[in-house]
Amino acid sequence: MSSVLITGASQGIGRAIALELASREHRVIATARRPETLAELPVAQRLRLDVTDQDSVDQALRDAGEIDVLVSNAGATVRAPLETVPLAEFERLFQLNTVGALRVAQGVLPAMRARGAGHLVFVSSIQGRVVLPLIGPYGASKWALEALAETLAIEAGHFGVKVSIAQPGAVTTGGAERAKVFVDEDDPYAPLYRQLGTLRGETITAEDVAIAVADTIEKPDPPLRVPVGAPAERVLRARKQAPEDAPFLAAGIDW
Structure with a gap:
């Protein structure tokens, strides 16, 4: 079985992935900014790791030992129009969702390259290929993440390192509810904000994502992109078929 390090394993998708992989008898190294939140996970190691x-x-990579698979999951989101989103929040998302993912990948790649084997799994989103209004900062960070991942698939793939990108749609982890919101009642974008539920569409569970990630890790020849769940498959297929000369929306809204 593989030795798998997971970032952002304290809750939601990361925690579900840790549980799923542990149940399949992989050696799981669960990490989080606050390692005490990992106490109940039945994993081999629980380490502090802040991707920023x-x-x-x-330190976490020194303590973890040999890593066969990195599951880069740590991330956050906000709700705000691009016109007024605080740039500090925009930068924070990129530091966490994009730069942080690359920082950990840089840490594990030298050993993987030297061994001629390894697997980088990036937890992205359909928003790595599709934009949703008022979630633009998150989408931009995921589009950038997918550009990094695809580049790594070419660069590090030469040395035997595999790269996969998991692309779920809306997931019932509570992340959307915990997101910071920068839209007031009298904001000109408030009517659009009230329609976000329609745009997010059908949801899947964190366990659904965990199974897809675990299955991907266990494939001898994993794909680069892994749409997770029927809703994601439908949206990404529609995006691929849509004309490129106009913005694409996965659902109709009154705007």
């Missing part, structure tokens, strides 16, 4: 802190990443 280089010293934290370096």
Whole structure:
């Protein structure tokens, strides 16, 4: 079985992935900014790892030992129009969702390259290929993440390192409910904000994502992109078929 390090394993998708992989008898190294939140996970190691802190990443990778698979899951989102989103929040998302993912990948790649084997799994979203209004900062960070991942598939793939991108749609983890919102009642974008539920569409569970990620890890020749769940498959297929000369929306809205 593989030795798998997971970032952002304290809750939601990351926690579900840790449980699923542990149940399949992989050696799981669960990490989070607050390792006490990992106490009840039945995993081999529980480590502190903040993807935005280089010293934290370096220490966690030293403590983890040999890593066969990195599941890069740590992330966050906000709700705000691009016209007024605080740029500090925009930068925070990129540091966490994009730069942080690359920081950990840089940490594990030298050993993987030297062995001629390894697997980087990035938890993205359909928003790595599709935009949703008022979730643009998150989408931009995921589009950038997918560009990094596809580049790594070419660069590191030469040395035997596999790369996969998991692309779920809306997931019932509570992440959307916990997101910071920068839309007031009298905001000109408030009518659009009230329609976000329609745009998010049908949901899947964190366990659904965990099974897809675990199955991908266990495939001898995993695909680059893995749409997770029927809703994601439908949206991504529609996006691929849509004309490129106009914005694409997965659902109709009154705007």
